[in-house]
Amino acid sequence: MLDAAARVFARSGFHDASMDAVADEAGVSKPMVYTHGGGSKEELFARCIRREAERLLTSVSGGIGSPDPETRLYRGLRAFFTTVTTHREGWMVLYRQARAGTFAGEVFSARSRIVTRVAELLADSSVDPAAAMPVASTLVGAAEGLADWYFDGGTGTPDDLAAQLMSVVWPGLAALRAGHAWSPTDVGTERVTDS
Amino acid sequence: MLDAAARVFARSGFHDASMDAVADEAGVSKPMVYTHGGGSKEELFARCIRREAERLLTSVSGGIGSPDPETRLYRGLRAFFTTVTTHREGWMVLYRQARAGTFAGEVFSARSRIVTRVAELLADSSVDPAAAMPVASTLVGAAEGLADWYFDGGTGTPDDLAAQLMSVVWPGLAALRAGHAWSPTDVGTERVTDS
DNA sequence: CACTCTATCTACTGATGCGTAAAGTAGCGA
DNA sequence: TCGCTACTTTACGCATCAGTAGATAGAGTG
Numbered sequence: 001m002l003d004a005a006a007r008v009f010a011r012s013g014f015h016d017a018s019m020d021a022v023a024d025e026a027g028v029s030k031p032m033v034y035t036h037g038g039g040s041k042e043e044l045f046a047r048c049i050r051r052e053a054e055r056l057l058t059s060v061s062g063g064i065g066s067p068d069p070e071t072r073l074y075r076g077l078r079a080f081f082t083t084v085t086t087h088r089e090g091w092m093v094l095y096r097q098a099r100a101g102t103f104a105g106e107v108f109s110a111r112s113r114i115v116t117r118v119a120e121l122l123a124d125s126s127v128d129p130a131a132a133m134p135v136a137s138t139l140v141g142a143a144e145g146l147a148d149w150y151f152d153g154g155t156g157t158p159d160d161l162a163a164q165l166m167s168v169v170w171p172g173l174a175a176l177r178a179g180h181a182w183s184p185t186d187v188g189t190e191r192v193t194d195s
Numbered sequence: 196m197l198d199a200a201a202r203v204f205a206r207s208g209f210h211d212a213s214m215d216a217v218a219d220e221a222g223v224s225k226p227m228v229y230t231h232g233g234g235s236k237e238e239l240f241a242r243c244i245r246r247e248a249e250r251l252l253t254s255v256s257g258g259i260g261s262p263d264p265e266t267r268l269y270r271g272l273r274a275f276f277t278t279v280t281t282h283r284e285g286w287m288v289l290y291r292q293a294r295a296g297t298f299a300g301e302v303f304s305a306r307s308r309i310v311t312r313v314a315e316l317l318a319d320s321s322v323d324p325a326a327a328m329p330v331a332s333t334l335v336g337a338a339e340g341l342a343d344w345y346f347d348g349g350t351g352t353p354d355d356l357a358a359q360l361m362s363v364v365w366p367g368l369a370a371l372r373a374g375h376a377w378s379p380t381d382v383g384t385e386r387v388t389d390s
Numbered sequence: 391c392a393c394t395c396t397a398t399c400t401a402c403t404g405a406t407g408c409g410t411a412a413a414g415t416a417g418c419g420a
Numbered sequence: 421t422c423g424c425t426a427c428t429t430t431a432c433g434c435a436t437c438a439g440t441a442g443a444t445a446g447a448g449t450g
Contacts, residue, residue, distance in 0.1 A: 101208035141340015149332035167377035171366035
């Protein structure tokens, strides 16, 4: 039931998906969708969101155990890309359909938990957890961007994708851990004109 | 008119926003919204999307002129964060509300143009433009992630945000340009178990 | 004042789709 | 055969808007 709903919602979004379509996809009648789906369209969608968010958080959190931040991050990214590519429709529901409208709050809190988890992956004695939050949010966004590229015809195994992301971010993260932040030394500082 | 529509759409999303609400926000009556807004809700929303996408692309593209990729990227990022923080509701419409549903295609093509533009910012004689696409998609995602953090209570000027993003990504990009990709040498390669 | 044109409003129609009620059917144990 | 459960089909009530038709107001002109 939730699988069918996730497929329909992933395809059409919350508003454009009808409960009749969910019923068809699940191979049952509409009253059954209400009996076993929570009693309303909102609740059904919320259940899909919660399940996918939980799946993603569990995946990223699990099997991380390592004292080395580099290893932790790589494993977390690998888990992320594995789950996302395996449960494509879950990803579509969570990050493309659910972020707008009534459920933005629910998705936002789910995303916050993942960002916090990533901040933990980065942190150790040499990194302040609070300072890690913007970096973690950046990383999660980067992973989403690479996932977008993948779903738009990009190729590669989850391991490849994780390694590619590590190529982009790890040198910078290592430098930050060593206290070396980037600054626009001789890059020019003219104001940006904004339309 | 478009400003009012963008505010309402940013707040509620396409479906949950009513034309009455747009009319109220603009201080006119509903038929006026149809007369001056394109004749349909879809067209009004599409105009908002196109305007914001154009604004962002113009901003990122303009004032880049430099032979140095590092400078180009920093300036592009600075322009991005300037525009996004200045036109908050435009950002909300474009990247949070419009990606789902009927307008996913329109937003997707707008985003593609920006990603392509970023790939050009990265490219020079030593970088293959095609290979730059996943990296550009990653970067755009990272910028979105940092913007998300900012809009959720993060602080900093656009220059700070751009510099922070450079800290994370530039060392990795420089290494990639020199031919040094990250690989999981001694990081462990156990399979990820997926629920 | 009369006439007209344009801009605007109030109030309605029509369609869509959520959610449910009613009536029928198949399986199953006693 | 009875009753119970689970499900189906069909049909409908009801609310919410998108979009429009007809009324109204103001302003310029003679």
